[in-house]
Amino acid sequence: MNFTPDIRLFSCHYTSQQSCTEAGNELQQLGFPENIRICRVPCTGKLQEITLLKAFEDGADGVYVVGCPADACHNIKGSQRAAKRVAAVKQALVELAVEPERVAMYHLDRGLHPEFINIAREMNERIRRLGPSPF
Amino acid sequence: MIVAERKPLAEILDMVKECKKILVLACRGCVTVCSAGGEREAEILASLLRLGLKKNGRRAEVIEGSLVRQCDKEYIDAIDQWQGRYDAILSTACGVGVNFIANLRPADHVYPALNTTFLGGSAEQGVWREQCAGCGNCILHLTGGLCPVARCAKSLMNGPCGGSVNGRCEINQEVDCVWQMIYDRMGRLGRLEEMRIASPIRDWSASGHGGPRKQTRGDLTL
Structure with a gap:
């Protein structure tokens, strides 16, 4: 199936700080999928369930959050809070009989490193395999 | 709430x-x-x-x-x-x-x-516990402020029962036996003697078993 998923990434300011260097071109050069839209937030702890749900309402096929390591968040518990909110949305997707894998939480060290690109590709591949959102 | x-x-x-x-x-x-x-x-x-x-x-x-x-x-x-x-x-x-x-x-x-x-309260962030059954006839003055109607699985008026083990209720090991809590608290308050008085058979007529309840305050009605 020729399907390019619409994926939204909500990323912590610290984790994704390299994404806006060199006019944002560095990510593309490293192979970050172009169909993933990045929304940087001061802290993933700021994210609410409704923010993630609105992304699905807005047409996203997959949504994921990248925040600091759970035990090393710049704001102490921000990424732990984000993980719980992602889990709540995951549970809601289960209730709606939709694949919970369409939403995910990742914890990464600060700065740009291969894992940031790897999980983007992983998410892209996963959503591509699941197909378009049923919403 | x-x-x-x-x-x-x-x-x-x-x-x-x-x-x-x-x-x-x-x-x-x-x-x-x-x-x-x-x-x-x-x-x-x-x-x-x-x-x-x-x-x-x-x-x-x-x-x-x-x-x-x-x-x-x-x-x-x-x-x-x-x-x-x-x-x-x-x-x-x-x-x-x-x-x-x-x-x-x-x-x-x-x-x-x-x-x-x-009817309950926030025990900790994200956790709520039942504290009141709205039974219409509070006996909290007799139990050190802890409610056996809401918090005892059997709503016993004279407890604890034989199912209380190490301060836990027989229905679930995670549930505190409120009668054990009442006993401990009354002891701390120097009121243990009061627990020797057996509560009479309770009149449940105020608890809603007689149909939906209504209360009127004549001084507030228009």
Whole structure:
């Protein structure tokens, strides 16, 4: 199936700080999928369930959050809070009989490193395999 | 406060499956405090409804609103502001709120988004515990302030029973035996002697077993 998923990434300011260097071109050069839209937030702890749900309402096929390591968040518990909110949305997707894998939480060290690109590709591949959102 | 929790989405979606315009109506009272039916939860539910209805191939407009409370007539009257914009109200209030809308708006379809669970309080962040059964005849002065009606699985008036082991209830090892707590507390307060007095057979007529209860304050009526 020729399907390019619409994926939204909500990323912590610290984790994704390299994404806006060199006019944002560095990510593309490293192979970050172009169909993933990045929304940087001061802290993933700021994210609410409704923010993630609105992304699905807005047409996203997959949504994921990248925040600091759970035990090393710049704001102490921000990424732990984000993980719980992602889990709540995951549970809601289960209730709606939709694949919970369409939403995910990742914890990464600060700065740009291969894992940031790897999980983007992983998410892209996963959503591509699941197909378009049923919403 | 009154504690509640959201019903399963499948149940809610089935309730409103034929509706074309849905008003998800939050209550800014108890259910806001227990994070079940305040503005934030109503916004989330409205979003989930839109997603769920769309997935099920149904088209409906879902809007959100909120009232100060849904258990007073003057606030229910404020629903007029959404007149014409809904054909059903999905209330995120407790059961009292749903009843009030049904009582006062005879032409409106109203559905409950929550299961009203108990009268309780916040034990810690994200955890609520039942503390009161609303039985209409408090005996807390006899039990050091701890309620055996709500907190004893058998609502015993003379406890603990033989199922109390190491301060836990036989129904569940995670449940404290409230009679053990009462005994310990009365001891700390120097009131242990009071526990030698057997409570008589309780009159449950005030607890609602005789039908719905009503109370009137003549000094407040118009």
